[in-house]
Amino acid sequence: MSGEALVRAVRAGQTVEAAGHLDGMTDAERRTCLPALKELRKELRTAQWSESSRKAYPALHAAGAACHTGAAGAATWIASADMRWSQASPGVFLRVLGDREPAWLGDVAHRLAERPVTSRISYALLSGLVQLSGCEVPITDAYVEGWFEHIGSTWHRGGTVVERLRQEPHLARMIAALFDSLDVTSRVAWLFGDGPGSWYNALAELAGEGTLDREVLVDACVARLLRGGAPADQRVFLKLLTCLDLSRDEERERSADWIALASQATSTVAWHAQSVLASLALADELTPRQLAEMSSGVLFRTEKKLVRAQLVLLGRTLRRDPSTAGELLPAVAQAFGHEDTEVQERALKLVERHVAGPDVPEGVREQLVKKAAELSPGVRIHAERLLGAEALSAAPVIHVEVLPPVPERARLAPAPASAAELAEEVGALLASGGDVAAFERTLDGLVRQAYDDRDGLVEALRPVVARRWWIDADPHYPNVDTYFREAPYGLEVVLATLLGHVRTDTLHAAVQQGTTRGGCRHAALSRAFDARLWEVAHRILVEPLPFLLATPTWGTGLLEPEELVARLSAYRRLDTRPGTADFAQSLLRVRRDDRATAEAAAGRARALGTPEGYRLAQWLTAEGPDLPLSRRRTSGVRILLELGELEELQGQFPSEFRGLGRPLSVFKDRWYCPHWDQSDRQHWSAVAPGRRELVAARVLDDLSSVAVDDSRRGAAILPLLAEADGEAGEALHLCLAYGLGARHTEDRLSAVDALLVLAARGQLDAGRLGGDLGQLVRRGAVKPLRLAESIRTAAATGAYATVWSVLRETLPILLADLSTDATIGTPARGLGDLLAVAADCAERTGARGDVAHLAQAAGRRGSSKLVTQARRLRTALSQGVAA
Incomplete structure (x- = not known):
């Protein structure tokens, strides 16, 4: 009866009563209660946020842990994600578990402490279990982070940080764990604060009074700085090291560490190390060899502030002691290879002031001549006069332009032949996103396998999609049909359809009515891309296709006309009705630039005697691909493009594809844009291959935002457009101009890649791009400093x-x-x-x-x-x- 009473108390949310029922229960009696508690847990999951569930969860959380007689089971129950939002309090847990053996409690404590920090196990519970069991303190990220937050955040306990630290029995071990952990630091750095009551001053005070070993603390700080890491972490240890206020002897003992930090650490740490070394050098406590070693690292850094400070230090040392010239002048010459010519000039002037001194050994001039070969040509003229190095100008090297290899079209591999191989491809695509080639061959493979053996395909796919949310959809997620009616989300709509999670009428409505998402500039591209996916999913249910017509021949999205004719011929033999969107996409992708090949294929297509054959023949013999007329418009500091109508994409094309040829307005197409996820954008250039200006014009506003609004990742599409087929016109060059002035480094690098690819393909209009850049800088859309960084990277x-x-x-x-x-x-x-x-x-x-x-x-x-x-x-x- 006590078991039934326990379950009733738990269901009613009576935690205290449930704990009372647990008192005195034997292990066997507790185990008999577990099945009923697990059933209650399943029941509560179906309405997790209801009032009754929230009320019952804390009691269930405590009772379930107490009824597990194994430490592993109890720890798993306590850390369960479904009870994380309505947990029992640490005090309740310690009461219901407090009668267990100390070894058992210690086992539970360590198992909980080893859980990820995201499990959010209460530190009060962990420390309470450790205290009850008398076990060794678990040094894990969860425990260490919990300890730091406990000390730093519990202001209601009174006292300062240093006073609370003095009361901690495991102080030295926990502080040591901070230095050893790679993950905790960034999460607790916000606790360290500033001022007299900060952690920094507290730890320095404890080190000063002997509570903490000062030498160990200093060595740990230096070792952590040498290890490197995120700048935020480095600032924590640097600030602590500064608060420890090292003596001159302590600084001198660690000269080798300062040299390593000055050469390799983050800028802030390197600046501190450089200042320490400069102080030692000017006090004659750093040997010329050590100063030269330090300079060889610092002078190769990109931070001009550090490099200039190092040259100043070398100059002061040479003035104070000219006898050091033999070791320090070759060190100065390390700056001859710096990318900044101003740094080169400073270094050369420093050499000029000291190279003729009586203390300079004979071999030093030869070393300087060798290093002078790294100077930029303009600075090298001065070096030739200074060093008498006729060899530098005797045989000038003719510049040879270095550009990346011209990207070659890659032919798509055949679709995977077996369901197992296809399932692996699907898993890789879901994990990484893939490219056009991987996506298209996988999509074609799904269609082929669904036509041949749908049941076998479904079995092969089950483990691959087991973790997708729609497999066992939580009631708090949107309805699966509603989700896929809004957008197909790449392959997901096809996979969900194969596994029976999308209704036929939902897909039929999507095919008939198209997308329900906005009228932004991207809509024409996304509608065409989405329409084919919805159609593929719908046909799998109602009229499976043997294969897809529009699967491209090449990775850029182009389709060879002979292949399309052969596919239409196979469709006729199989008496298969082509998909409307799939056929429209195949027309957009078929290659027409080789007129002889196109006309020959048109004759064979016409001979098929099918409507699609006649349509293909008409398309292949038409002139194209055409581009619409464009005109520039300004919007604030931006320069944007408007496009006119493209008549050949109207007429017999389905409605979801006609938008590609309709006018594009700068001021009208400003509806809410749902295309925040950029994973589909890599496929847009393959929607209309050979017409990349259509794509570039529709992403131009996004590219302008990376420069004007400092948005991120908008330029990722630029290298894809550079490698795509078609004319590189006004829209693409404007996109490139904005990308070169982007705020974020990754966007600027994407623009540089695109610039070099276009140049390698002979498609870069330097006059157009240069003019666009000039106008955008004048208008304030592109900042010259960012442009200089991009253009310098390209030149390098x-x-x-x-x-x-x-x-x-x-x-x-x-x-x-x-x-x-x-x-x-x-x-x-x-x-x-x-x-x-x-x-x-x-x-x-x-x-x-x-x-x-x-x-x-x-x-x-x-x-x-x-x-x-x-x-x-x-x-x-x-x-x-x-x-």
């Missing part, structure tokens, strides 16, 4: 001539804004950096000629970066230096 790959051809068109537009009066006109921030890249390209390629308005910029007063680099570019263009 070896594409100096390509970059110069673009900048030659950009610079006149930007320089025109500078007044001929050197006292008037404020240049845009970053223009000097653009001029530096241009000068480097001109020097390396031997470019000659004149750039409009460059002379006025070079004639301005002062020695700003803009003026210095303008003069350098003017000199390079007048001398035609070649590297």
